[in-house]
Amino acid sequence: MNQERWRELASEYIEGTLTPPMRDAVETHLNENPESRAEAEQLRGLFAQLQQFPEVDPPLFFADNLLSRIQRESQVKRPWWSSLLGIGRTAGATLVLGGAAAGIAWMFLSPQAARAPASGKSRQARTALLPGWSGADRAPGDPAALARPHLAVERTLRVAAGEPPAYDFTLSLLNASGGIARFRVPGDTQPYRAVLVKSSIPPILRVPLVSARDDSTMAVRCDWSADGEKHVKYLLVPLPEQEGIAPEKLSFGLGEMPLPETARALVARYGKPITLEDVPESLRLAVVARAETLEETLTRHLKGTDLRVTSSPSGVLVAPAR
Amino acid sequence: MAQDDEKKLIERCRNGDTAAFNILVRRYERTVFNTAYRLCNSYDDAADIAQEAFVRAWNNLKNFRGEAQFSTWIHRIVTNVFLDDRKKKRARPTRSLDEDMELDENSVQRQYEDTSPGPEAIAEGDERQRILQRAISTLPEAQRTMIVLYHARGLAYEEIAEIMDLPMGTVKSRLNRARLALRDRLGSSAELFGVFESQAG
Numbered sequence: 276m277n278q279e280r281w282r283e284l285a286s287e288y289i290e291g292t293l294t295p296p297m298r299d300a301v302e303t304h305l306n307e308n309p310e311s312r313a314e315a316e317q318l319r320g321l322f323a324q325l326q327q328f329p330e331v332d333p334p335l336f337f338a339d340n341l342l343s344r345i346q347r348e349s350q351v352k353r354p355w356w357s358s359l360l361g362i363g364r365t366a367g368a369t370l371v372l373g374g375a376a377a378g379i380a381w382m383f384l385s386p387q388a389a390r391a392p393a394s395g396k397s398r399q400a401r402t403a404l405l406p407g408w409s410g411a412d413r414a415p416g417d418p419a420a421l422a423r424p425h426l427a428v429e430r431t432l433r434v435a436a437g438e439p440p441a442y443d444f445t446l447s448l449l450n451a452s453g454g455i456a457r458f459r460v461p462g463d464t465q466p467y468r469a470v471l472v473k474s475s476i477p478p479i480l481r482v483p484l485v486s487a488r489d490d491s492t493m494a495v496r497c498d499w500s501a502d503g504e505k506h507v508k509y510l511l512v513p514l515p516e517q518e519g520i521a522p523e524k525l526s527f528g529l530g531e532m533p534l535p536e537t538a539r540a541l542v543a544r545y546g547k548p549i550t551l552e553d554v555p556e557s558l559r560l561a562v563v564a565r566a567e568t569l570e571e572t573l574t575r576h577l578k579g580t581d582l583r584v585t586s587s588p589s590g591v592l593v594a595p596a597r
Numbered sequence: 598m599a600q601d602d603e604k605k606l607i608e609r610c611r612n613g614d615t616a617a618f619n620i621l622v623r624r625y626e627r628t629v630f631n632t633a634y635r636l637c638n639s640y641d642d643a644a645d646i647a648q649e650a651f652v653r654a655w656n657n658l659k660n661f662r663g664e665a666q667f668s669t670w671i672h673r674i675v676t677n678v679f680l681d682d683r684k685k686k687r688a689r690p691t692r693s694l695d696e697d698m699e700l701d702e703n704s705v706q707r708q709y710e711d712t713s714p715g716p717e718a719i720a721e722g723d724e725r726q727r728i729l730q731r732a733i734s735t736l737p738e739a740q741r742t743m744i745v746l747y748h749a750r751g752l753a754y755e756e757i758a759e760i761m762d763l764p765m766g767t768v769k770s771r772l773n774r775a776r777l778a779l780r781d782r783l784g785s786s787a788e789l790f791g792v793f794e795s796q797a798g
Contacts (some may be wrong), residue, residue: 286773317780324729325748333630334644338622340616341648345655349613536752 276304281311289319335467336478343472346463423597424451424501426471426508430548432515433481440502442512444480446471454501458485471501484514491517491543509535509543509551512590520546524566531561538593546567548590554582601646603667611657622651623669628750635745636679638734646682650675665759672752672758683738698725732782740775747772 287293288301294502305312344456399443429445448454458467460482469478495510513520521544529540537560538549547569558580560583564572569591574584583596609617629650634643653674654661661670733744746752746760757772758765 278668282777283773286769286776290687301728314780317783318776320731321776321780321783324725325744326751328635328749330627330631331634331640333626334640334668337626337630337644337647338619341622341626341651342619345615345652348652349615450610468641503789550656562790 276300277364278308278311278419281305281308282314285315285318289315290321318442335480336469339478340468341543343470347472380543424454424504424506425449426454426497426499426501426506428497428508428510428550430463430510430512439483439485440515441481441483444482444495444510445477446480447477448472448501451501451504452500456497456499459498460497471499492539494539497533506553507551509538509554510548511535511539512548513542513546513552517543517546518548523568525572526566527562527564529560529562531559534558534560534593537562541569541572549573550592550594552592552594554593555580558582604663607658607661607663607667610655611700617654621667625671626651629671630688632672632675632745632750633679635730635749636676636741637682637734638730641683646675646678649682650678651679669756669759672746672750672756673762676746676760677707680740728783732779735782736775736778739771740778743768743772743775744779 281301284293284297284301288298293301293450305315335451348565391444425448427447427449429447431443431445433441433443439522444458446456446469451471454471456469456471458468459467460480467480469480472479480495480499482495484493486493491514493510493512495512497508497510499506499508525544527544529537530538533556534554538551541562542549545568549569560576562572562576567575570586571592573593577584577593582593585592585594603621606617610621625634626647630643630647633646633650634640637643637646650671654671657674661667665673723756733741737743743757746757747754753762754765754768754772757763758768761768763771
């Protein structure tokens with residue numbers, strides 16, 4: 276038996292499916308050829324290693340996003356919808372209708388994710404609407420008012436019996452027909468991705484409080500895109516027991532760090548949420564607070580940059596001045 | 598899982614019942630996603646491939662007559678989606694939106710690095726597995742598919758023959774060549790060989 280023939284039979288030999296005479300011939304070859312013998316051992320090890328591949332978890336909203344897409348595409352494929360309902364055949368109208376239907380389907384298919392717990396064993400406490408405005412109470416430069424694509428994130432504390440407490444981040448896309456948001460949660464090296472559809476029941480990113488990087492703050496980075504625009508949003512929120520714990524004015528110093536890290540440290544001290552929208556990646560800050568509120572400290576340190584600090588009862592927003 | 602139950606679900610899907618399809622998706626999302634992940638070695642690409650596979654399955658359920666298992670059929674689809682995807686990327690090399698974002702995130706990930714191992718770190722903690730996965734992803738697609746379906750997904754030769762639409766003898770010989778090719782690619786990794794030798798010994 277030569278080397279080439281041995282290699283042809285290698286798998287069958289290792290799997291033990293060769294006939295006895297063939298197996299004997301292979302073993303004779305292996306005894307006489309150290310190179311082939313080493314190869315056999317390596318292949319055996321390789322087989323063992325290949326069986327041990329661990330499984331990975333699919334993305335958090337995988338099934339929900341998929342079903343939304345199927346619903347959406349099904350609606351677009353059916354022209355009779357528009358004629359039946361007497362609506363125009365514009366792509367926008369169809370998309371909105373498809374999105375709404377997808378959202379409704381999503382709600383029914385994932386009731387546990389979309390509906391608030393009834394009462395009794397669990398409770399849901401609305402703590403903040405990031406990034407600091409809602410409805411009529413719009414901040415100056417509000418992208419919603421300026422008709423720019425905007426990802427609104429509403430944070431809710433979820434406490435349910437038998438489950439670890441978590442923050443629910445409800446995602447709503449404004450002024451855009453569709454988009455994608457991708458989240459990095461501390462402790463998870465894999466991102467979570469959500470497809471966003473206008474007018475649909477908004478998806479919720481549920482992050483257990485234990486995911487927080489330290490004892491007081493949770494930091495989530497969100498890369499999102501809609502209608503061809505790309506944005507980055509940081510959600511820096513205190514854990515419930517830390518929220519609003521500090522006095523209004525504080526004095527302290529922080530070493531120079533990238534802005535998201537600085538903001539996280541400020542959240543930890545003040546117990547107040549900060550949202551960063553499209554801040555420059557290169558910007559670093561060394562903060563020295565002199566008996567100042569969070570807003571005063573940030574405003575003073577960001578003076579001279581393109582960034583603007585906006586305050587609301589639900590937190591502080593740092594975003595480029597529009 | 599009863600076969601009858603699955604047949605009923607598929608029948609409901611054929612009639613446009615998305616709730617039934619939702620059950621099937623949740624039943625198979627993990628296996629489909631993991632197959633895609635091992636084939637492309639990218640979490641984000643795997644999410645896209647797995648989603649596309651389920652969409653194709655939904656659109657083609659009317660052609661699924663039930664001669665094969667649903668699991669075999671969905672594996673065939675995910676394999677085809679992967680191969681189509683590679684063909685497209687070869688023909689038109691582009692940077693995806695996600696890839697750009699991935700680059701952006703490198704430094705940020707470091708900022709938020711947690712000292713505790715995340716799920717992927719736990720899953721991929723073994724250096725040997727990482728080296729092996731990297732070596733698999735350098736194999737030609739057809740060989741990679743063989744390795745993933747047989748070893749990583751634990752499918753039988755018969756199922757692979759059905760998925761790849763090949764005679765069983767061809768599957769066996771191609772798989773043998775794929776294993777040898779993989780072993781050859783690992784040849785430069787002396788450490789890994791050491792482990793194999795000691796395991797085998």
